[in-house]
Amino acid sequence: MRDFQTMDPKEIIARRVSLEIRPKSLVNLGIGIPTLVSDHLDESLGVFFQAENGVVGMGHRPPEGMTDRHLTDAGGTFVSAVPGASIIDSAFSFGLIRGGHLDLTVLGGLQVDAKGHLANWMIPGKFVPGMGGAMDLVTGAKKVIVAMIHTAKGASKIVPECTLPVTSQRCVDLIVTELAVMQPRADGLHLLETGPGVSVEQVVAATDAELVIGDAVPEMDLSRTG
Amino acid sequence: MHQAISMQEAVEMIPDGARVMLSGFMGVGTPDGIVRALAEAGKRDLTMIVNDAARPHTGVGPLVSAGCVKKFIGSHIGVNPVVQEKMQAGELEVELVPQGTFVERIRAAGMGLGGILTPTGLGTLIAEGKQTVEVEGKTYLLEPPLRADFALIAARSCDYVGNLAYMLSATNFNPIMALAGDVVIAEPEEIVPVGVIPPDAVKTPGVLVDHVIKRAA
Numbered sequence: 001m002r003d004f005q006t007m008d009p010k011e012i013i014a015r016r017v018s019l020e021i022r023p024k025s026l027v028n029l030g031i032g033i034p035t036l037v038s039d040h041l042d043e044s045l046g047v048f049f050q051a052e053n054g055v056v057g058m059g060h061r062p063p064e065g066m067t068d069r070h071l072t073d074a075g076g077t078f079v080s081a082v083p084g085a086s087i088i089d090s091a092f093s094f095g096l097i098r099g100g101h102l103d104l105t106v107l108g109g110l111q112v113d114a115k116g117h118l119a120n121w122m123i124p125g126k127f128v129p130g131m132g133g134a135m136d137l138v139t140g141a142k143k144v145i146v147a148m149i150h151t152a153k154g155a156s157k158i159v160p161e162c163t164l165p166v167t168s169q170r171c172v173d174l175i176v177t178e179l180a181v182m183q184p185r186a187d188g189l190h191l192l193e194t195g196p197g198v199s200v201e202q203v204v205a206a207t208d209a210e211l212v213i214g215d216a217v218p219e220m221d222l223s224r225t226g
Numbered sequence: 227m228h229q230a231i232s233m234q235e236a237v238e239m240i241p242d243g244a245r246v247m248l249s250g251f252m253g254v255g256t257p258d259g260i261v262r263a264l265a266e267a268g269k270r271d272l273t274m275i276v277n278d279a280a281r282p283h284t285g286v287g288p289l290v291s292a293g294c295v296k297k298f299i300g301s302h303i304g305v306n307p308v309v310q311e312k313m314q315a316g317e318l319e320v321e322l323v324p325q326g327t328f329v330e331r332i333r334a335a336g337m338g339l340g341g342i343l344t345p346t347g348l349g350t351l352i353a354e355g356k357q358t359v360e361v362e363g364k365t366y367l368l369e370p371p372l373r374a375d376f377a378l379i380a381a382r383s384c385d386y387v388g389n390l391a392y393m394l395s396a397t398n399f400n401p402i403m404a405l406a407g408d409v410v411i412a413e414p415e416e417i418v419p420v421g422v423i424p425p426d427a428v429k430t431p432g433v434l435v436d437h438v439i440k441r442a443a
Contacts, residue, residue: 051395052251052325053251053252053254053395053398054251054395054397054398055394055395068394069254069396070254070255070382070393070394070395070396071394071395071396072251072252072254072395074251074252075252076251076252076253076254076280076284081394087394087395087397088397089397089398089399089400089401089402089429090251090277090325090329090398090399090402091329091330091333091402094325094326094329094330097326098326098344098345098346127304127310128303128304128310128313128320128322129302129303129304129305130278130300130301130302130303130304130322131301131302131322131324131325131352132278132301132302132304132325133301133324133325133326134324135324135325135326135327135346135347135350135352136324136325136326136327136346139345139346139347139348140326140345140346165350165351166349166350167350168346168348168349168350169348169349169350
């Protein structure tokens with residue numbers, strides 16, 4: 001039995017997100033923490049991972065010496081292809097994303113607000129990475145999960161209203177951090193679960209946005225498998 | 227049958243100030259030879275239409291680092307610090323386009339369409355100053371076609387009539403961009419006799435390809 005309280009915060013997030021993935025679904029994982037999600041998934045689930053650059057059925061990085069410079073993920077990292085994988089061009093790839101064929105996308109974020117708006121593509125005047133595929137993913141995927149560390153330099157990334165330029169007018173479905181699982185609903189941002197060994201009070205103290213808190217908030221159950 | 231041209235001839239074809247479409251995704255599927263040759267030739271004031279700025283030494287990176295680029299049109303510039311510096315210093319104009327919109331605008335140009343309607347970007351900075359159109363109760367952004375003077379294409383193989391085949395994720399923007407450049411120049415990894423690429427495997431018919439760059443001797 002693993003001690004989830006001492007688990008790396010990024011691994012806590014990745015493992016919790018992995019529980020949201022349904023068998024045989026088509027999933028796009030963003031760069032950073034989202035990429036770690038696939039490590040927690042049983043291959044027998046038959047999940048296909050899509051990369052924006054046109055891979056449907058991306059697999060783990062092959063052993064050293066067996067990589068192919070023509071086969072990478074959207075971050076440019078070498079990957080493999082699982083049995084049944086296919087290759088499509090960029091227009092088709094974004095057709096999958098925008099056309100409602102993608103079951104789930106997991107993305108990192110700079111800010112998410114109480115309504116579920118995500119900001120993840122620029123910090124005006126400081127750093128402008130660009131949106132890449134993020135605007136299409138948030139707009140078009142059937143389900144959007146934000147996976148990110150709860151705070152940045154001590155400041156809450158869960159805010160009452162985004163101060164950074166938003167990625168889409170569409171609200172995300174679930175927010176998973178090392179401290180909490182939250183869900184934006186019509187009546188506010190619900191705290192659904194707390195992180196391993198984390199109290200509701202700790203989550204509230206680390207969160208700028210107001211949270212809707214039920215009578216009993218369970219702790220993330222990271223021992224189960226999806 | 228195509229007569230392949232030299233890298234030098236290809237470079238001379240592209241003038242300063244040209245609008246150039248460059249394929250590739252983080253440098254994968256980018257015709258690296260002609261990028262290097264254009265950088266070495268010291269081209270100036272190019273507008274580069276390319277998905278991402280890759281890194282300083284990959285993709286469009288060498289052209290930006292060498293000061294050849296006036297304007298960049300693409301979706302992501304986050305891992306090329308040279309692009310960030312030049313943009314902050316006002317030396318490089320950057321137009322950011324969501325990736326799905328970027329490729330559809332190119333496709334629209336190549337397929338004779340007057341633009342596309344997309345939900346992507348609605349309610350964001352991207353929508354500012356743009357027309358919206360309502361169709362069957364849904365609102366879309368109207369995005370214009372995006373074309374170029376030249377499209378630079380990287381292919382896995384090319385046959386004697388210019389048919390192109392790509393490989394795995396190096397396919398990305400290549401088949402789309404090959405439709406949207408006034409002059410299409412392909413840099414294949416190998417040139418093979420007609421028939422080696424089966425008709426079903428051809429992703430860009432040779433009729434679209436104006437020039438093929440010779441393999442290095």
